Amino acid sequence: xxxxxxxxxxxxxxxxxxxxxxxxxxxxxxxxxxxxxxxxxxxxxxxxxxxxxxxxxxxxxxxxxxxxxxxxxxxxxxxxxxxxxxxxxxxxxxxxxxxxxxxxxxxxxxxxxxxxxxxxxxxxxxxxxxxxxxxxxxxxxxxxxxxxxxxxxxxxxxxxxxxxxxxxxxxxxxxxxxxxxxxxxxxxxxxxxxxxxxxxxxxxxxxxxxxxxxxxxxxxxxxxxxxxxxxxxxxxxxxxxxxxxxxxxxxxxxxxxxxxxxxxxxxxxxxxxxxxxxxxxxxxxxxxxxxxxxxxxxxxxxxxxxxxxxxxxxxxxxxxxxxxxxxxxxxxxxxxxxxxxxxxxxxxxxxxxxxxxxxxxxxxxxxxxxxxxxxxxxxxxxxxxxxxxxxxxxxxxxxxxxxxxxxxxxxxxxxxxxxxxxxxxxxxxxxxxxxxxxxxxxxxxxxxxxxxxxxxxxx
Amino acid sequence: xxxxxxxxxxxxxxxxxxxxxxxxxxxxxxxxxxxxxxxxxxxxxxxxxxxxxxxxxxxxxxxxxxxxxxxxxxxxxxxxxxxxxxxxxxxxxxxxxxxxxxxxxxxxxxxxxxxxxxxxxxxxxxxxxxxxxxxxxxxxxxxxxxxxxxxxxxxxxxxxxxxxxxxxxxxxxxxxxxxxxxxxxxxxxxxxxxxxxxxxxxxxxxxxxxxxxxxxxxxxxxxxxxxxxxxxxxxxxxxxxxxxxxxxxxxxxxxxxxxxxxxxxxxxxxxxxxxxxxxxxxxxxxxxxxxxxxxxxxxxxxxxxxxxxxxxx
Numbered sequence: 001x002x003x004x005x006x007x008x009x010x011x012x013x014x015x016x017x018x019x020x021x022x023x024x025x026x027x028x029x030x031x032x033x034x035x036x037x038x039x040x041x042x043x044x045x046x047x048x049x050x051x052x053x054x055x056x057x058x059x060x061x062x063x064x065x066x067x068x069x070x071x072x073x074x075x076x077x078x079x080x081x082x083x084x085x086x087x088x089x090x091x092x093x094x095x096x097x098x099x100x101x102x103x104x105x106x107x108x109x110x111x112x113x114x115x116x117x118x119x120x121x122x123x124x125x126x127x128x129x130x131x132x133x134x135x136x137x138x139x140x141x142x143x144x145x146x147x148x149x150x151x152x153x154x155x156x157x158x159x160x161x162x163x164x165x166x167x168x169x170x171x172x173x174x175x176x177x178x179x180x181x182x183x184x185x186x187x188x189x190x191x192x193x194x195x196x197x198x199x200x201x202x203x204x205x206x207x208x209x210x211x212x213x214x215x216x217x218x219x220x221x222x223x224x225x226x227x228x229x230x231x232x233x234x235x236x237x238x239x240x241x242x243x244x245x246x247x248x249x250x251x252x253x254x255x256x257x258x259x260x261x262x263x264x265x266x267x268x269x270x271x272x273x274x275x276x277x278x279x280x281x282x283x284x285x286x287x288x289x290x291x292x293x294x295x296x297x298x299x300x301x302x303x304x305x306x307x308x309x310x311x312x313x314x315x316x317x318x319x320x321x322x323x324x325x326x327x328x329x330x331x332x333x334x335x336x337x338x339x340x341x342x343x344x345x346x347x348x349x350x351x352x353x354x355x356x357x358x359x360x361x362x363x364x365x366x367x368x369x370x371x372x373x374x375x376x377x378x379x380x381x382x383x384x385x386x387x388x389x390x391x392x393x394x395x396x397x398x399x400x401x402x403x404x405x406x407x408x409x410x411x412x413x414x415x416x417x418x419x420x421x422x423x424x425x426x427x428x429x430x431x432x433x434x435x436x437x438x439x440x441x442x443x444x445x446x447x448x449x450x451x452x453x454x455x456x457x458x459x
Numbered sequence: 460x461x462x463x464x465x466x467x468x469x470x471x472x473x474x475x476x477x478x479x480x481x482x483x484x485x486x487x488x489x490x491x492x493x494x495x496x497x498x499x500x501x502x503x504x505x506x507x508x509x510x511x512x513x514x515x516x517x518x519x520x521x522x523x524x525x526x527x528x529x530x531x532x533x534x535x536x537x538x539x540x541x542x543x544x545x546x547x548x549x550x551x552x553x554x555x556x557x558x559x560x561x562x563x564x565x566x567x568x569x570x571x572x573x574x575x576x577x578x579x580x581x582x583x584x585x586x587x588x589x590x591x592x593x594x595x596x597x598x599x600x601x602x603x604x605x606x607x608x609x610x611x612x613x614x615x616x617x618x619x620x621x622x623x624x625x626x627x628x629x630x631x632x633x634x635x636x637x638x639x640x641x642x643x644x645x646x647x648x649x650x651x652x653x654x655x656x657x658x659x660x661x662x663x664x665x666x667x668x669x670x671x672x673x674x675x676x677x678x679x680x681x682x683x684x685x686x687x688x689x690x691x692x693x694x695x696x697x698x699x700x701x702x703x704x705x706x707x708x709x710x711x712x713x714x715x716x717x718x719x720x721x722x723x724x725x726x727x728x729x730x731x732x733x734x735x736x737x738x739x740x741x742x743x744x745x746x747x748x749x750x751x752x753x754x755x756x757x758x759x760x761x762x763x764x765x766x767x768x769x770x771x772x
Contacts, residue, residue, distance in 0.1 A: 108524035277612040430720040
């Protein structure tokens with residue numbers, strides 16, 4: 001019996017040694033890439049195609065293998081697998097991260113910097129917002145493969161039904177407008193809707209759709225992504241430049257002022273709801289919508305009867321001339337625990353292939369992702385046979401080139417974002433809070449929570 | 460190990476042959492070991508090991524992105540819990556849920572069981588209808604109710620408005636959200652318990668009711684002095700299982716409210732999940748888990764004690 005146990009143990013040990021050796025050998029010959037896109041999603045397919053073309057163009061180089069791991073909601077599933085890989089020291093060579101999360105991973109020493117390994121001038125090919133998103137303490141870590149954008153969309157039939165003087169409040173697609181003008185238009189729409197029997201308003205529910213229900217459903221980042229720009233446009237922010245100071249920043253007078261303007265949406269008669277019904281704008285229940293860039297394809301493909309027009313994201317103040325429109329998206333990063341210089345160069349070469357001008361154009365064509373390369377923004381087609389598509393992309397293209405700003409870089413961004421979205425943005429909407437003092441209290445409470453959590457980053 | 464397995468075999472086997480036997484063959488021990496191993500491995504991996512890890516991590520600053528930099532920080536995590544307002548609120552929310560849902564769900568289940576126990580036409584349909592929520596996924600149920608309870612366009616508010624009651628915010632109001640979740644949870648869980656009560660009702664000897672009829676007892680007296688005492692063991696079983704189940708509330712608030720509004724529906728399990736995985740603060744989440752586990756053990760002991768007293772009474 002003892003002999004048998006000994007024999008089995010020796011066999012298992014030998015197999016594990018062989019296994020280790022073969023793993024190490026095979027790991028050297030391939031570069032693994034993990035993405036958060038489902039394999040059967042257009043985004044997953046475009047990555048798979050891009051990797052395939054790399055392998056075909058580099059038959060003598062290391063083979064690139066891609067794993068598209070489906071993410072749910074804010075990234076769970078994919079992030080859970082990544083966390084497990086980090087714990088087991090089995091991180092892939094290249095993986096994707098949402099732009100604002102890069103700071104947390106850099107702070108933990110998990111990402112490798114890219115500057116010294118990139119080809120000459122490659123980094124400068126990215127738009128400034130994407131460079132800012134991937135830069136921590138002056139070093140570049142994340143190559144954004146896709147940018148994003150938010151604009152205001154309106155239901156053309158509903159707006160056309162309004163009296164001429166109200167219709168005149170709607171800006172053209174190449175005009176800036178302010179939050180106050182947006183509120184004024186929303187009020188007029190609501191006043192008209194309540195007295196009109198125009199068929200365009202048959203399903204009317206609320207003038208503005210904000211998608212705050214996504215915050216309740218756990219997609220906290222959407223709230224921060226949509227509404228932090230209100231603070232930017234008022235010379236404020238949610239965290240200081242150092243990424244870990246919130247007191248005096250998130251709860252500054254300027255922040256309170258900006259959020260008090262946002263709160264105007266919830267003053268009686270309310271113009272927006274924290275609990276709007278599903279697809280409010282898509283189904284003609286709201287006349288206006290704060291819309292992410294993904295609305296364009298969604299509306300054109302799935303709601304062909306909806307006539308939607310697009311105008312710019314409103315400014316907080318007419319005089320503000322800084323960057324103020326929401327942007328940023330997922331980026332490719334590399335495993336910072338790789339120390340072999342030669343291999344790092346190969347990895348960064350693959351990253352460049354996945355993020356060069358050509359890739360950026362491909363991604364727009366296949367998935368409607370806003371290009372992150374300056375030379376590829378022209379790939380945005382604003383001259384199709386669909387005028388709604390053309391208008392929307394004209395606005396989004398303008399914002400990507402002129403007004404997009406990256407979200408702040410902070411090691412504690414996920415917590416910061418969740419607290420801001422849940423304890424401030426959503427709370428104002430749910431409680432229909434409109435007074436400055438209460439909003440200041442929400443911000444002070446949020447600051448208190450975040451300060452406790454951020455203690456660990458200050459050590 | 461041999462001694463342990465021998466003892467195990469001795470305890471587990473109740474047949475006369477094994478009870479009388481003093482010696483076990485090697486083959487018996489090996490097969491006992493074979494049967495025991497898979498369960499033992501699973502129990503060690505998924506029960507014993509996580510408990511040991513939670514105890515260990517609870518005293519560290521384990522951050523998921525820095526798995527190799529764990530530092531022993533003594534009672535820091537436990538001290539933080541005392542001042543953590545959201546944690547205290549999530550604990551109170553969980554207690555509130557248990558206190559309300561257990562009696563509500565059990566009384567609904569018993570009421571339904573009494574109805575479907577009647578020998579009336581079409582009762583089979585009602586049994587199926589009342590039981591059907593028990594087979595639906597909690598996520599599906601939560602999504603369905605979220606749509607139906609929408610303050611502006613939901614079916615429930617439409618119905619309320621038709622009968623002259625103003626629209627209610629339900630899940631978007633801090634004062635109503637938890638009660639709404641309690642009602643939905645009781646509705647979705649009572650079907651299963653109704654079936655257990657029904658089995659108990661079927662086992663009550665009809666002669667008891669006949670005797671009561673002869674003595675002139677009315678329906679309420681029969682319910683109070685025959686039905687309830689006969690169902691007591693089932694009732695106690697359901698109180699224990701429903702209470703433990705209620706403490707594990709997480710799906711409904713996560714899907715329907717995200718823990719809001721104003722943290723009015725966040726529960727302990729949701730808090731632990733969010734801190735452990737979303738915020739990656741495994742150390743703190745482990746400390747909370749540890750305290751909550753101890754709390755649950757105490758609750759289980761109290762219920763068990765009550766149950767024992769009930770049995771001996």
